[in-house]
Amino acid sequence: MTKTSRIFVAGHRGLVGSAVVRELVAQGHTHILTRTRGELNLLNAEAVNGFFRAEKPEYVFISAAKVGGIHANNSQPATFLFENLQIQNHLIHAAYEVGVKKLLFLGSSCIYPKLAPQPLREEYLLTGSLEPTNEWYAIAKIAGIKLCQAYRRQYGCDFISAMPTNMYGANDNFDLETSHVLPALIRKFHEAKVAQSAQVVCWGTGQPYREFLYSDDLASAMVFLMHSYSEEGFINIGSGEEVTIAELAAVVQEVVGFQGTIVWDHSKPDGTPRKLMDSSRLAALGWKPRIDLGTGLKLAYQAFLQLPVMERK
Numbered sequence: 001m002t003k004t005s006r007i008f009v010a011g012h013r014g015l016v017g018s019a020v021v022r023e024l025v026a027q028g029h030t031h032i033l034t035r036t037r038g039e040l041n042l043l044n045a046e047a048v049n050g051f052f053r054a055e056k057p058e059y060v061f062i063s064a065a066k067v068g069g070i071h072a073n074n075s076q077p078a079t080f081l082f083e084n085l086q087i088q089n090h091l092i093h094a095a096y097e098v099g100v101k102k103l104l105f106l107g108s109s110c111i112y113p114k115l116a117p118q119p120l121r122e123e124y125l126l127t128g129s130l131e132p133t134n135e136w137y138a139i140a141k142i143a144g145i146k147l148c149q150a151y152r153r154q155y156g157c158d159f160i161s162a163m164p165t166n167m168y169g170a171n172d173n174f175d176l177e178t179s180h181v182l183p184a185l186i187r188k189f190h191e192a193k194v195a196q197s198a199q200v201v202c203w204g205t206g207q208p209y210r211e212f213l214y215s216d217d218l219a220s221a222m223v224f225l226m227h228s229y230s231e232e233g234f235i236n237i238g239s240g241e242e243v244t245i246a247e248l249a250a251v252v253q254e255v256v257g258f259q260g261t262i263v264w265d266h267s268k269p270d271g272t273p274r275k276l277m278d279s280s281r282l283a284a285l286g287w288k289p290r291i292d293l294g295t296g297l298k299l300a301y302q303a304f305l306q307l308p309v310m311e312r313k
Contacts, residue, residue, distance in 0.1 A: 070203070085140050121278045187246065
């Protein structure tokens, strides 16, 4: 991938895609292709095929997906499974048809079994039952991994897959109905601070462990892999550090400056007890994250504050 290669970033307005664009620009790439949802509907196979034939991208980053937290996954199982299958199928097949040199498909750590040994190693895929609260999204992502592997085996395509841990950063989704835990906590504590509330109610027990990676670090890893990785097996991308949700909430509370108390609603689901990625394969290639959780949370909160009020919802 040279500085003048034609690079398509699918999902460039999202949390990950926008970070990939920033990373590519920072590295001096001059031919970055992007399309908004209004300009290119990834659910429309004909539209996707037409775009690939017209623009002829040489490299493709697939960061476009229908995403959400526990509530969204539980309440929209058909949407999460159908739309994610359609998006990735259309992009991967179109890339094959026009002869894309290399493609990186981005998955999710939810592909691993709910009770898989920790930390999560790549070989644990399909060794047990999935977490029920997000199995629809996970099944779609597993299908994406397998599709990349199938095109590599049958057609020799240089299609790779990467599985990131929980991500956060600029351009995150702060909608309490559909967001993941960290942006939801940022918004909850901010609104409680503004309203001078006495307490913030958080879902579950606070005991599950989670690992978090700042979006710009993920983008750095993705561009690194596009240059240096070319194998059928997918590869984990994580920070190597984990915290309980309760510990995370306490840090967010401090960063936001909320003075009240935290109450845990035990009637709400916790999700998977622990999710820590084993990123030793990536580390062995020479990549490591740059932004620690405390610094990243400050950056994420500043990005939230810069959003117009209506865009926070």
